[in-house]
Amino acid sequence: MLMRKVPGFVPASPWGLRLPQKFLFLLFLSGLVTLCFGALFLLPNSSRLKRLFLAPRIQQPGLEAVAQVAGHPVTREQESPPNPAPAAPAPGEDDPRSQASPRRRKGWLRRTRPTGPREEATAARGSSATALRPQEGSISSSFDFNAFRSRLRHPVLGTTADKSKEPQSLVQSQREKIKEMMQFAWQSYKRYAMGKNELRPLTRDGYEGNMFGGLSGATVIDSLDTLYLMELKEEFQEAKAWVEESFHLNVSGEASLFEVNIRYIGGLLSAFYLTGEEVFRIKAIKLGEKLLPAFDTPTGIPKGVVNFKSGSNRSWGWAVAGGSSILAEFGSLHLEFLHLTQLSGNQVFAEKVRNIRKVLRDIDKPFGLYPNFLSPVSGNWMQHHVSVGGLGDSFYEYLIKSWLMSAKTDMEAKDMYYEALEAIETHLLNVSPGGLTYIAEWRGGILDHKMGHLACFSGGMIALGAEDAQEEKRARYRELAAQITKTCHESYARSDTKLGPEAFWFNSGREAVATQTSESYYILRPEVVESYMYLWRQTHDPIYREWGWEVVMALEKYCRTEAGFSGIQDVYSKVPDHDNKQQTFFLAETLKYLYLLFSEDDMLSLEDWVFNTEAHPLPVSHPDSSGRGGA
Numbered sequence: 192m193l194m195r196k197v198p199g200f201v202p203a204s205p206w207g208l209r210l211p212q213k214f215l216f217l218l219f220l221s222g223l224v225t226l227c228f229g230a231l232f233l234l235p236n237s238s239r240l241k242r243l244f245l246a247p248r249i250q251q252p253g254l255e256a257v258a259q260v261a262g263h264p265v266t267r268e269q270e271s272p273p274n275p276a277p278a279a280p281a282p283g284e285d286d287p288r289s290q291a292s293p294r295r296r297k298g299w300l301r302r303t304r305p306t307g308p309r310e311e312a313t314a315a316r317g318s319s320a321t322a323l324r325p326q327e328g329s330i331s332s333s334f335d336f337n338a339f340r341s342r343l344r345h346p347v348l349g350t351t352a353d354k355s356k357e358p359q360s361l362v363q364s365q366r367e368k369i370k371e372m373m374q375f376a377w378q379s380y381k382r383y384a385m386g387k388n389e390l391r392p393l394t395r396d397g398y399e400g401n402m403f404g405g406l407s408g409a410t411v412i413d414s415l416d417t418l419y420l421m422e423l424k425e426e427f428q429e430a431k432a433w434v435e436e437s438f439h440l441n442v443s444g445e446a447s448l449f450e451v452n453i454r455y456i457g458g459l460l461s462a463f464y465l466t467g468e469e470v471f472r473i474k475a476i477k478l479g480e481k482l483l484p485a486f487d488t489p490t491g492i493p494k495g496v497v498n499f500k501s502g503s504n505r506s507w508g509w510a511v512a513g514g515s516s517i518l519a520e521f522g523s524l525h526l527e528f529l530h531l532t533q534l535s536g537n538q539v540f541a542e543k544v545r546n547i548r549k550v551l552r553d554i555d556k557p558f559g560l561y562p563n564f565l566s567p568v569s570g571n572w573m574q575h576h577v578s579v580g581g582l583g584d585s586f587y588e589y590l591i592k593s594w595l596m597s598a599k600t601d602m603e604a605k606d607m608y609y610e611a612l613e614a615i616e617t618h619l620l621n622v623s624p625g626g627l628t629y630i631a632e633w634r635g636g637i638l639d640h641k642m643g644h645l646a647c648f649s650g651g652m653i654a655l656g657a658e659d660a661q662e663e664k665r666a667r668y669r670e671l672a673a674q675i676t677k678t679c680h681e682s683y684a685r686s687d688t689k690l691g692p693e694a695f696w697f698n699s700g701r702e703a704v705a706t707q708t709s710e711s712y713y714i715l716r717p718e719v720v721e722s723y724m725y726l727w728r729q730t731h732d733p734i735y736r737e738w739g740w741e742v743v744m745a746l747e748k749y750c751r752t753e754a755g756f757s758g759i760q761d762v763y764s765k766v767p768d769h770d771n772k773q774q775t776f777f778l779a780e781t782l783k784y785l786y787l788l789f790s791e792d793d794m795l796s797l798e799d800w801v802f803n804t805e806a807h808p809l810p811v812s813h814p815d816s817s818g819r820g821g822a
């Protein structure tokens with residue numbers, strides 16, 4: 192209209208514009224559009240808009256695919272948890288909170304961007320169990336296995352001398368004995384229960400149990416790295432072949448998130464890092480995806496049980512009457528989930544555990560202590576029961592190990608660990624009249640003067656963390672680790688079998704012994720020898736090998752049967768009944784820690800590896816020469 196009034200203007204088209212004027216008008220329009228779009232990003236609340244435009248491509252590739260694998264639409268919580276965690280560094284990442292980290296952002300984009308048309312098509316399709324699986328066995332990865340191996344400070348199995356030239360030393364023959372025990376445990380399992388979850392050595396058959404949602408072969412997966420470590424090559428190949436041919440993930444039962452994570456995911460991840468075999472990486476990631484529906488809760492704190500078929504979740508019925516998640520369970524996912532992200536490029540795994548970390552960091556803690564039960568709905572503690580044994584244990588372990596696995600960059604984990612340890616020292620630690628140091632359990636301020644066998648891992652944990660404590664506390668923590676380990680040894684030494692009970696008390700003159708028959712059993716648990724191994728590496732005090740050897744002898748005498756190893760019903764009986772179970776953690780942990788106790792320190796060096804709570808080694812994220820995290 193304005194132009195029509197200009198004198199001399201001759202309309203050249205039905206819209207009244209000549210070609211140059213049309214061009215100018217279009218130029219003006221496109222300038223306006225660009226300006227408006229740019230302004231969106233200057234508005235104070237622009238982050239949501241940015242997410243709208245950018246997120247699906249850059250921030251969370253695979254999230255949609257993963258959510259739909261399990262039949263779950265992407266919920267608000269999954270997209271962005273109520274209080275999204277400031278990203279703590281994953282293995283291989285610099286701290287994202289640091290402003291001075293442009294290189295990191297580049298690396299992050301590199302790893303998370305779909306790497307090719309196939310992946311883009313897959314993420315877009317994302318409508319079935321094959322969402323991340325264009326064809327069986329292909330999940331692309333930018334993870335460079337050779338570069339990772341070159342960053343290790345020590346050869347994985349240590350610098351072994353030429354054994355054929357050396358005279359057989361005592362320690363070598365002890366190590367050989369433990370290797371023979373592993374071989375026997377494996378061969379018995381293979382003979383009577385191959386592919387089942389556990390061996391029942393008395394009835395000579397297999398047992399599936401109800402923790403793994405229909406998954407089979409828990410013993411195979413839990414054994415892989417131990418077989419590899421002990422150079423039981425034929426047995427390792429048998430285990431690997433079973434994983435390749437018979438380990439199927441299309442199962443539909445109810446599984447424990449925690450148990451599947453620590454045994455299956457942990458075992459597969461370790462097998463991959465030790466061998467570089469793709470089958471382990473791919474199966475670990477696919478199984479990790481099947482666990483994600485457990486996190487579909489208002490707080491992002493996962494429930495303990497996930498249904499592989501429906502993708503629903505629930506809490507254990509017994510956990511404060513069915514409404515609680517358990518600290519040791521949801522607090523023991525961090526190590527494995529960061530590695531799942533590392534090996535898949537899918538950030539969803541890391542996001543899940545960062546959110547758990549944030550909830551735990553921000554919540555009020557009674558006297559600085561972490562109770563064992565938390566509501567995944569309200570995010571409140573459900574009962575003031577605190578324990579470094581069962582229900583609490585590996586949460587503390589994963590804090591210090593997160594710090595170590597991050598090559599000492601995850602400051603949040605470090606701070607949370609030492610603060611928790613201080614609270615434990617102040618409120619739970621005791622010395623018995625007989626001079627034994629123990630960690631009691633706490634119920635709303637009242638102490639149960641008992642320690643579970645499970646709590647005996649804490650000697651090793653405190654030793655592991657001692658060197659990074661404030662200088663004035665280091666000697667104290669070294670001593671504390673030694674004292675707790677000594678107490679746990681006493682619980683073994685005071686039994687008739689020289690194996691320790693499930694729980695022991697410090698009451699009315701009776702110390703470090705079980706007081707009820709219901710607590711007198713031993714199920715081949717590893718925690719005491721685990722602490723011997725860490726204390727040995729820290730001190731080289733021969734007492735730890737002596738104590739470790741006592742355990743070997745006792746296992747041989749009381750737990751070895753004709754068809755495998757079995758737990759026993761009563762450690763205070765010289766002719767104990769067997770429980771007919773060769774637990775998977777006996778092969779994953781007990782025998783592995785014993786073997787390491789009698790090996791050189793550079794075999795699975797603690798500079799390069801942290802052990803998950805099922806003793807599966809996961810690599811430390813050493814930076815490469817450019818300063819970028821490696822693993």
Ligand code: DMJ
Binds near residue numbers: 645717
């Ligand atoms: C193992 O499965 C793990 O060590 C877990 O953290 C606790 N219990 C058993 C061994 O006792």
